Amino acid sequence: MSNKDIFIEKLKASGLRPTKQRIAICKLLFQRKDTFHFTINNLNNILKNSSVEKISLATIYNTIHVFKKKGYLKEISINSYKSYFDTNVTHHHHFFNESTNEIIDLKDSDVGKIKIKKVIPGKKIKTIEVLVKIENSN
Amino acid sequence: MSNKDIFIEKLKASGLRPTKQRIAICKLLFQRKDTFHFTINNLNNILKNSSVEKISLATIYNTIHVFKKKGYLKEISINSYKSYFDTNVTHHHHFFNESTNEIIDLKDSDVGKIKIKKVIPGKKIKTIEVLVKIENSN
DNA sequence: TAATTAATTTATAATGATTCTAAAGTAGTG
DNA sequence: CACTACTTTAGAATCATTATAAATTAATTA
Ligand SMILES: [Mn+2]
Ligand SMILES: [Mn+2]
Ligand SMILES: [Zn+2]
Ligand SMILES: [Zn+2]
Numbered sequence: 001m002s003n004k005d006i007f008i009e010k011l012k013a014s015g016l017r018p019t020k021q022r023i024a025i026c027k028l029l030f031q032r033k034d035t036f037h038f039t040i041n042n043l044n045n046i047l048k049n050s051s052v053e054k055i056s057l058a059t060i061y062n063t064i065h066v067f068k069k070k071g072y073l074k075e076i077s078i079n080s081y082k083s084y085f086d087t088n089v090t091h092h093h094h095f096f097n098e099s100t101n102e103i104i105d106l107k108d109s110d111v112g113k114i115k116i117k118k119v120i121p122g123k124k125i126k127t128i129e130v131l132v133k134i135e136n137s138n
Numbered sequence: 139m140s141n142k143d144i145f146i147e148k149l150k151a152s153g154l155r156p157t158k159q160r161i162a163i164c165k166l167l168f169q170r171k172d173t174f175h176f177t178i179n180n181l182n183n184i185l186k187n188s189s190v191e192k193i194s195l196a197t198i199y200n201t202i203h204v205f206k207k208k209g210y211l212k213e214i215s216i217n218s219y220k221s222y223f224d225t226n227v228t229h230h231h232h233f234f235n236e237s238t239n240e241i242i243d244l245k246d247s248d249v250g251k252i253k254i255k256k257v258i259p260g261k262k263i264k265t266i267e268v269l270v271k272i273e274n275s276n
Numbered sequence: 277t278a279a280t281t282a283a284t285t286t287a288t289a290a291t292g293a294t295t296c297t298a299a300a301g302t303a304g305t306g
Numbered sequence: 307c308a309c310t311a312c313t314t315t316a317g318a319a320t321c322a323t324t325a326t327a328a329a330t331t332a333a334t335t336a
Contacts, residue, residue: 017303019313040293056315061294077215077269083293097261104258112253116270118244123235124275130268131215132254137262155283155332178322194286199323221322 003031014070016063021055025063029073035088037076037103040064078103078131093130106132141169152208154201159193163201167211173226175214175241178202216241216269231268244270 007026008018016022028046029036040060047055064085067073076086078096084103093106111130139147145164146156154160166184167174178198185193202223205211214224216234222241231244249268 017312019302021314054315058295058316059314062314075218077217079215080213080221083218095256095258095261098264106254106256110254110256112251112255114252114268115250116244116248117250118233118248120233120242120272122275123233123272126236126271126273128268128270130252130266132266133264134258134261135264137260157284157331159285192286196287196324197285200285 003027006030010067010070010072014066014072016066020052021059022063024050024052024055025060029067029087032087035086035105037084037086039082039084076103091127093132095132095134097134097136099136106130141165144168148205148208148210152204152210154204158190159197160201162188162190162193163198167205167225170225173224173243175222175224177220177222214241229265231270233270233272235272235274237274244268 004023007023007030010026010030011018011022024047025043028043028050040057043060043064044057047060064073068075068085071089073085073087074089076084076094078084078094086103088105090108092108093111095104095106096102097104114128114130116125116128142161145161145168148164148168149156149160162185163181166181166188178195181198181202182195185198202211206213206223209227211223211225212227214222214232216222216232224241226243228246230246231249233242233244234240235242252266252268254263254266
């Protein structure tokens with residue numbers, strides 16, 4: 001199955017028709033081997049500078065939000081300044097380089113087992129997320 | 139030293155004159171024994187409903203941001219929907235109850251030692267923050 | 277104390293990210 | 307082609323936050 005077919009599958013599974021705009025967005029998001037962490041603004045800039053015809057912001061927002069709802073993307077909370085999305089939807093953690101604003105994935109197994117010693121009656125743990133803030137060590 | 143004196147100290151140390159508006163904000167923030175996690179909107183509502191005369195939003199934003207810069211408050215990233223501030227400026231972690239949107243402090247010692255197994259050359263770790271998402275277990 | 281200067285508060289305007297809307301365009305079906 | 311449904315898009319609306327500038331209050335000086 002070609003990449004394009006995979007994109008078409010994802011779009012259909014999300015209830016979206018495979019238009020050229022949406023396929024261009026899929027290429028950007030899913031045609032890469034490493035995780036992609038991005039803001040809507042990033043995406044818009046990349047799409048503006050790629051040869052393809054311009055895609056409206058509304059379409060970008062809509063598509064990203066549908067993918068998020070479907071589970072093909074997740075939104076991550078790194079800081080209060082920007083809203084980031086993540087193409088890695090498995091459970092994992094992050095390095096955030098405060099010198100460069102770069103986000104790097106940390107595999108679940110890169111973080112030793114975390115033991116939460118406080119229990120809250122009537123509540124259960126859904127997920128544990130670790131954010132490791134780093135900086136250039138000069 | 140009275141509470142009010144402490145507020146006046148904090149304000150002065152932050153380069154702000156102790157006006158009645160700012161002292162009212164300080165009371166809300168610092169005159170409590172437990173951590174207070176809040177949004178600007180929370181604060182504004184509480185101040186509106188308290189007997190004191192109305193305080194403008196601009197003053198609230200200004201004061202909170204100066205306290206944040208001074209280190210008397212910190213801003214925490216829980217999700218992308220709201221921006222929260224925290225009166226607990228020590229290093230600590232959080233439970234976030236997704237059923238109620240409630241934020242609860244986890245002492246540093248409530249979380250077992252975290253071992254980050256991935257090293258990034260040229261970078262050093264500043265802080266490690268854990269966010270434990272919980273839900274009502276019914 | 278009165279006059280002068282500096283800081284503060286406030287209402288309101290500006291900004292910027294996100295969402296909404298409604299008109300024009302495109303695709304699928306027969 | 308005719309018909310219908312879905313999509314894209316520009317621009318408007320919304321909402322949180324920040325900026326502005328006039329009016330108020332506080333501090334300092336005479
Ligand atoms: Mn969003
Ligand atoms: Mn802020
Ligand atoms: Zn990631
Ligand atoms: Zn806290």
